[in-house]
Amino acid sequence: MLVVVVLIALVATALSSSSGRRAGSSSAGHVADARGHGLRATSPIIPENKEDEAVAAVLAYTPFVKQGAGRAREVALTFDDGPGPYTPGVLSVLERFRVHATFFTIGRMERYFGASTSRELADGDVIGDHTENHPALAQLSARDQREELFEPIARVELLGGKRPLLFRPPYGSFNATTMRELKALHLLMVLWSVDTTDYRQPGVSVIVQRALAGAKPGAIILLHDAGGGRAQTIAALPAVIRGFRARGYRLVTVPQLLKDDPPPAGEPLPSSLAGD
Numbered sequence: 001m002l003v004v005v006v007l008i009a010l011v012a013t014a015l016s017s018s019s020g021r022r023a024g025s026s027s028a029g030h031v032a033d034a035r036g037h038g039l040r041a042t043s044p045i046i047p048e049n050k051e052d053e054a055v056a057a058v059l060a061y062t063p064f065v066k067q068g069a070g071r072a073r074e075v076a077l078t079f080d081d082g083p084g085p086y087t088p089g090v091l092s093v094l095e096r097f098r099v100h101a102t103f104f105t106i107g108r109m110e111r112y113f114g115a116s117t118s119r120e121l122a123d124g125d126v127i128g129d130h131t132e133n134h135p136a137l138a139q140l141s142a143r144d145q146r147e148e149l150f151e152p153i154a155r156v157e158l159l160g161g162k163r164p165l166l167f168r169p170p171y172g173s174f175n176a177t178t179m180r181e182l183k184a185l186h187l188l189m190v191l192w193s194v195d196t197t198d199y200r201q202p203g204v205s206v207i208v209q210r211a212l213a214g215a216k217p218g219a220i221i222l223l224h225d226a227g228g229g230r231a232q233t234i235a236a237l238p239a240v241i242r243g244f245r246a247r248g249y250r251l252v253t254v255p256q257l258l259k260d261d262p263p264p265a266g267e268p269l270p271s272s273l274a275g276d
Helices: 002-027 030-040 050-059 087-097 107-123 142-158 176-185 204-213 231-246 254-260
Strands: 074-082 102-105 126-129 188-190 219-224 250-252
Touching: 050 188, 050 254, 074 087, 074 107, 074 254, 087 107, 087 231, 102 107, 102 142, 107 126, 107 142, 126 142, 126 254, 142 176, 176 188, 204 219, 204 231, 219 231, 231 250, 250 254
Parallel strands: 074 102, 074 219, 074 250, 102 126
Antiparallel strands: none
16 A cells, blocks of 8 residues: 555656646746757758848858948948847937848847847847857856857747847957857857947947948948947937938948948958957
8 A cells, every 4th residue: 555655656746847847948938948949040040031141151251240341332230238228219210210230139138128129120120149148258168158149049039030140249259169159050250340439428429420430331330229328329320320321321231231242251350359
């Protein structure tokens, strides 16, 4: 009789444990989902459009890009560290001027401001990976770097977006391990040719001047929509857009820039870039 009781208890425990794991698969949150998505994301990427094809074509001969070749009169506006409380203000300006931009988003911020990323997707903007927690990747182990890269991919997919193809390293920090992980995930690292340092809140006129001072075909402009107060960036954005257009530049996403003006092969990979 005792044996039967023990067996019944063991079966009940096993069923309870199994049920708990199934329930926990959703309550564990995005981390579990992200790891699952991240593992699947190592499979070859099937381009969905001409811009995706352009990213894949560039990735076939270089692991990074910091600007176009300079043959097309186009400039890409990029925003880091979002989504956040100031992102809607940035989007309102872009929508008013009918400009598409590239947003490099932090995974954990999607928990609180995912509606802005959904709005970016609806607007036709491009979403890139900016890690889960915004660490200096070169200071992390291979496993930690992998998780930092995996989790934001899943978050974007869970919001209904397509898998990100682009990545920007926080603080411009990366090493050989980073490059190996990016290769496994088929992510192209996007650096920048113009840093407005708007994250330091230097003043609206300074942000405008720094952005336009770097005006040249193929430029990639670094701005921020989160990570601090971004009222100055929002205020500067109309003048930045008007200034580029007055100089005859078309404002495009990074994939569009790569389609129209792919960078030359053989560019040396910089060791680091200053930035946030």
